[in-house]
Amino acid sequence: MSPDTLIAQDQARSPMRSNGLFARQEDEQAFRRGEWDYIGARLRSLGLWGTVAFMLASITDFTVLGASPVYFGLLALRFVVLGLGARLVLLGRKPEAPAPQRLSRALLVFEVAILVIFLLVVAAYGGAVDYHAITALLLTIALYTYAPALSSGSLWIGPAFTLVFLLEAVFVLRAPAKVSSIVAVLLVFANFAGWQVATQLNRIQRLNWLDRQRLRREVVERLAAEQRALAGEENLRRLFDTTPVPMVLVHQPDGQVLRYNQAAESLLDPAGKVRAGLVPFSTDFYADPAQSAQLRATLLRDGRLGPLDVQLKTTDGRPVEVMLSSTLMQFHGEPATISSLVEITARKNYERELQRLAQTDPLTGLLNRRGFFGQAAVLLHAVRSRGETMAVLLMDADHFKRVNDTHGHAVGDEALRQIGSIIQAQLRDADALARVGGEEFAGLLPNTPLPQAIDIAESIRDAIARQGLHCVGVRVQVSLSVGVSLVGASEQRIDEALSRADRAMYAAKLAGRNRVDQLV
Structure with a gap:
């Protein structure tokens, strides 16, 4: 069966909505369980740094409002956000994904609380709308790019916030029509672009997850078929060499590379230096040697590693971003490690570009x-x-x-x-x-x-x-x-x-x- 047919079957079994989320709740829950390390890390980062930035803004509150009752009221609300952010961090630290409703509700309440308090700050500050519009624009972009989409309703927070902010600009700040129009155009564009980016990222993440699931099933099915047919080393070698996922087999005690497949050679040796005998194929392909030692210690302790994002380097020194998964195993009676690599350089570059634009x-x-x-x-x-x-x-x-x-x-x-x-x-x-x-x-x-x-x-x-x-x-x-x-x-x-x-x-x-x- 061709890979395209398998992908089509996966998508048919797990159709997606227009917002990039799985249509079936059980598929979405399985995705969250499988990708919880990544989702939990994003929630921890959002809860921590979002709260830190929001609390630091109280300095501006004091500069503008002084030690007034309004300032202390806003400060109390900011401490509410501090509690909500701490709750989000604690949920993100759990070893397994919490109940979907609980997780979605915690994220939704955190986002809405920040936006509502911002609208109250705007009303308290008063002044020119263009000053507040910059923060509103950044908040809108952050909603789509930094907060993981855990429910269909989360994508509507941005448009709802934009509408309320524009009403506040017109009726509270008394912004001129021309300024209000410019702000409206910017915020509408930010929502449109953010919606597109968020839905595309949702779709890419879930398609990548489906693809990894498919590849895992394919490897398992091939392995089982070959073992049932001959159960010989030659068949295992053939399976290892022909799988489309870059894979490397390493002797654990000394780190010697025992075997690597064609996909791994194409990824890490695009110039063909290993095949030409110019350099050996070694495990010295980590961009950061200290990270290599840390990952090996984690693997020896837990018996498995990943999936996690790391930066490697090719034999000609070019950096390449991959998603790494490793497992301890026995090979010819000796401890070994088998690692699979999924290149994510394009995704990482895209994320860095989003951060630069922000x-x-x-x-x-x-x-x-x-x-x-x-x-x-x-x-x-x-x-x-x-x-x-x-x-x-x-x-x-x-x-x-x-x-x-x-x-x-x-x-x-x-x-x-x-x-x-x-x-x-x-x-x-x-x-x-x-x-x-x-x-x-x-x-x-x-x-x-x-x-x-x-x-x-x-x-x-x-x-x-x-x-x-x-x-x-x-x-x-x-x-x-x-x-x-x-x-x-x-x-x-x-x-x-x-x-x-x-x-x-x-x-x-x-x-x-x-x-x-x-x-x-």
Whole structure:
């Protein structure tokens, strides 16, 4: 029977809905049990980091609302989310998949709680809708890309949230019709794209699971058939060599490769160096040798390993992402390990691209606010480990609203892109630049003392002031007010330095704009 026929039979036995979930509840439950390690890890990550990010936002609440009753009310609600996130983490840590209704309900309540509290925060903050729309857009994207789909209803959370947010923008924030329309278009597009991505990922995951089930059945059936026919080593070797799944048989005591099939050779030796006798086929194909030792220890302890995602390298050094499963066995009376590999490089690249998009400002191509804080944590850890300091720049285009009001948003958008390019040209390769607000940019300058940071800030200010911007046939002249600060030796996060840079920037504006000021 051909592989295509087997796949068709699997899909006929387990049809899928348009949302990518199995139509039959028993099939969906079997999928969750089989993929629980992956699903549980995603739930733990969502519950932990989603809650951490949500609790950190209480800092912004305090900055905006102060020690008011509204602030403490929102803080109490955020602690409710903390409890829901902890519950999600605990469910994800269970060795076996919990009851479907319990799991789906816990995830649904966690997601809805975050969105409802966000809508309350928007009402409490007030202000311009475009400020809140950025967070709403990120939340919408996160709903589809980071939260696993455990029920049909989960996909409708995004559209429902978008509708309520737009109503709030119109009737509570009193957003202008033009701004509301732009926000609506962005959120509708995010929902449409997110729905497509989520349903496609659901379908791919379940089809891959079906394919692995089919391959397992195929291997078992072939093995049984060959054993019944001859039960000889030659037949087992033939089965091993012809299976379409890359497989490697390793002598456990010394790690010597005893046998590998054609599929494994094609995956790990695409250049044919082993066949040409240029290199041996060895187990040294892990990209991280430390991970290899850790996985071997786990295999010896548990007797099996995976399926789990690891990065390998081919004989010509090219990285390849695979899903690895290994089992201890006896081969000729000696302990051995048989491993199967399913290449998932394309899926991993797709996931990394989704993560990159979530951290990038779509207008300028620079880091967005989320990406800025993520990069700040990385750079701050690096400079701290070397005993260095880091400077923070906060830059705001002076009177930029006049550009939009006079020439329109198309010119304003192009002006922001050019401002970002000019600033980037003045920075070094090690520096980081982000657009953190409407016309506000932030820079991170590792290993930079204050005098040098001020010089860089002055070069940025001067470059913007000297260069007229040519935007959609219109010449626009803008200037920057720049605030400079240093991250204190005892500060473990960027927030306080960024706040000082913000105050310095506004001091520059009060002093006449087109200036650089400092506060350390």
